[in-house]
Amino acid sequence: MHEQLKLDNQICFRLYAASRLVTQAYRLLLEPLGLTYPQYLVMMVLWERDNQLVSDITHRLMLDTNTVTPLLQRMEREGLVVRTRGIADGRQTLVSLTHKGKRLEDKAQNVPTCMVQNLLGDGDIGGYASLVENLDTLIGNLKKTL
Amino acid sequence: MHEQLKLDNQICFRLYAASRLVTQAYRLLLEPLGLTYPQYLVMMVLWERDNQLVSDITHRLMLDTNTVTPLLQRMEREGLVVRTRGIADGRQTLVSLTHKGKRLEDKAQNVPTCMVQNLLGDGDIGGYASLVENLDTLIGNLKKTL
DNA sequence: TAATATTGTATCGTGTGCGATATAAATGCA
DNA sequence: TGCATTTATATCGCACACGATACAATATTA
Numbered sequence: 001m002h003e004q005l006k007l008d009n010q011i012c013f014r015l016y017a018a019s020r021l022v023t024q025a026y027r028l029l030l031e032p033l034g035l036t037y038p039q040y041l042v043m044m045v046l047w048e049r050d051n052q053l054v055s056d057i058t059h060r061l062m063l064d065t066n067t068v069t070p071l072l073q074r075m076e077r078e079g080l081v082v083r084t085r086g087i088a089d090g091r092q093t094l095v096s097l098t099h100k101g102k103r104l105e106d107k108a109q110n111v112p113t114c115m116v117q118n119l120l121g122d123g124d125i126g127g128y129a130s131l132v133e134n135l136d137t138l139i140g141n142l143k144k145t146l
Numbered sequence: 147m148h149e150q151l152k153l154d155n156q157i158c159f160r161l162y163a164a165s166r167l168v169t170q171a172y173r174l175l176l177e178p179l180g181l182t183y184p185q186y187l188v189m190m191v192l193w194e195r196d197n198q199l200v201s202d203i204t205h206r207l208m209l210d211t212n213t214v215t216p217l218l219q220r221m222e223r224e225g226l227v228v229r230t231r232g233i234a235d236g237r238q239t240l241v242s243l244t245h246k247g248k249r250l251e252d253k254a255q256n257v258p259t260c261m262v263q264n265l266l267g268d269g270d271i272g273g274y275a276s277l278v279e280n281l282d283t284l285i286g287n288l289k290k291t292l
Numbered sequence: 293t294a295a296t297a298t299t300g301t302a303t304c305g306t307g308t309g310c311g312a313t314a315t316a317a318a319t320g321c322a
Numbered sequence: 323t324g325c326a327t328t329t330a331t332a333t334c335g336c337a338c339a340c341g342a343t344a345c346a347a348t349a350t351t352a
Contacts, residue, residue, distance in 0.1 A: 015168050086347095322325090
């Protein structure tokens with residue numbers, strides 16, 4: 001087996017494993033808030049700006065409606081968001097935060113700090129910025145091929 | 147919002163997005179083979195060495211039996227592997243490749259090359275090794291906290 | 293303007309991931 | 323030996339992801 005072939009497996013499997021570990025680490029922090037990681041992502045989008053369309057959220061999270069719609073339905077059932085049909089355009093669905101959803105932002109204040117701690121551990125990661133940059137390159141390349 | 151807090155979100159969401167994009171890129175390559183990406187990972191473990199225990203596979207893929215067992219059951223249904231109960235230790239389940247499973251290795255020869263192409267795109271391989279290294283550090287840190 | 297195409301969401305089915313629990317086989321220990 | 327404990331795997335339930343499809347509302351066009 002060629003060197004490059006191993007390399008491929010290494011990088012892909014590492015991304016797969018790292019992603020799952022990140023989600024697991026978030027679970028410990030988010031469970032007290034009653035959120036999953038994908039739900040937390042939606043909340044972050046809405047905390048940044050309230051009242052967004054389903055399509056805004058799908059674009060922001062690079063997901064499709066067949067993932068986001070059920071996600072939002074569960075969050076609506078939990079009383080975190082409300083979905084209302086668009087007035088100007090009846091096809092659209094507007095997603096807005098409830099009181100409970102807004103209040104949750106305060107409780108989530110320490111989550112990012114904890115996650116940085118989890119990622120960095122005791123030591124520094126020298127190439128933190130370069131890691132971000134490399135991931136962006138990777139993501140850009142993959143998007144082009146899809 | 148502090149700089150670090152944004153940074154956290156960036157890196158975690160990037161890992162999440164990159165992982166999904168990798169899976170999507172694999173889907174195009176693996177669908178002709180009748181494999182999903184997790185199934186392909188299992189096949190790679192078995193192509194490297196046949197006749198392994200469920201626990202060997204779970205450790206190798208950093209997954210638990212509640213994920214791997216149904217995965218193997220689907221693969222057995224597809225005629226890719228056979229699961230046999232351990233002789234020495236009746237608790238164990240030994241997973242071995244069928245003829246069909248072994249033959250699939252040839253058809254999958256070009257998959258890693260294609261994926262490297264997808265990951266690298268036109269650009270160079272600069273920072274590829276450091277990306278692997280940084281991901282390993284990240285994975286190591288996350289494992290420690292879980 | 294009526295017919296057609298497009299767009300924005302939603303629904304359905306399948307395959308993971310994973311916490312929680314179950315079960316049978318092996319082990320340990322009184 | 324008998325029984326509690328541990329171990330290896332399996333089962334169950336829920337929440338994603340995503341391809342495929344459906345559907346209603348808007349836009350287009352003949």
